[in-house]
Amino acid sequence: MADNERSARRRLADERARDAARAKRRRALMVVLGAVAAAAVVVAVVVMVTGRQNGPDPVAEYDGPLAPAARQQDGSVAMAKQGVAAPVLEIYEDFQCPACRALENRLGATVKELAAEGRVKVVYRPFQLFQQDPLMSNSRRAANAAACAPADRWVAYHDKLFTHQPPEGDEGFTDDQLVSWAAEVGITGQAFDTCVRRMQKIEEVEDATAAAGRAGVDSTPYLALNGRKLTGDALTPEGLRDAVADARGGTPTPTGSASGDMSGNAAGTGRDTAGTGNAAMRA
16 A cells, blocks of 8 residues: 555656756747747848848949950950950959959949059859858859850949848849849840750859869959969059059969969958868869
């Protein structure tokens, strides 16, 4: 009889302990859910603010003349006045890269002016930097669409892509958007539409990415003047003009063949891909 009573008391104590544990877990869960709800509100506010900050404000506003643009054999786009072959300013960029957008905002007009003045040959080399989605897919779709664009409208489309760059971490550069933005700069027709939607230039994008790796591109944006990486003051409008003036009359060398920088200062503006897991450099 005493054993039965002790067993009953133990069962009752166990049940009470389980009830207490369940109640504790419920309270903890409510705290967590409350925190999640609060975080969601904060995220929503941040997204709205970020959306306003990263909205479709035009980058590198420039209403001056443009030098003629032509697609080169390797798929890059060269912008230069007729007969201008040197110095050569190469721009490696990813349309999804925020630092590239910032650099375009700061230097885009200067680059266009220098080319229009016949002071430099500009070679645009878009490639795929990121390896993690959604950034990777965004990058690939945008680079493919740029490769589909005709050379005579390419610079305007280039600027349009940076204007509408999606915030990091968001899925963007949809096929419909890419086609619609192209129409805004005069690129229309079934051939372009099909090229975008079927990713017909993706092999060209992959080749450009591999070429960037072979050239020693280790961060974006990456500017090279006559094969030498520009850093520091050379990445300002006045500094770039000075660097181009110094390089005029020089003989261009392939990017990556010279290891020295045009400035000894650290740039501090690019996206260093080393150790991030996002680099898409391939030798």
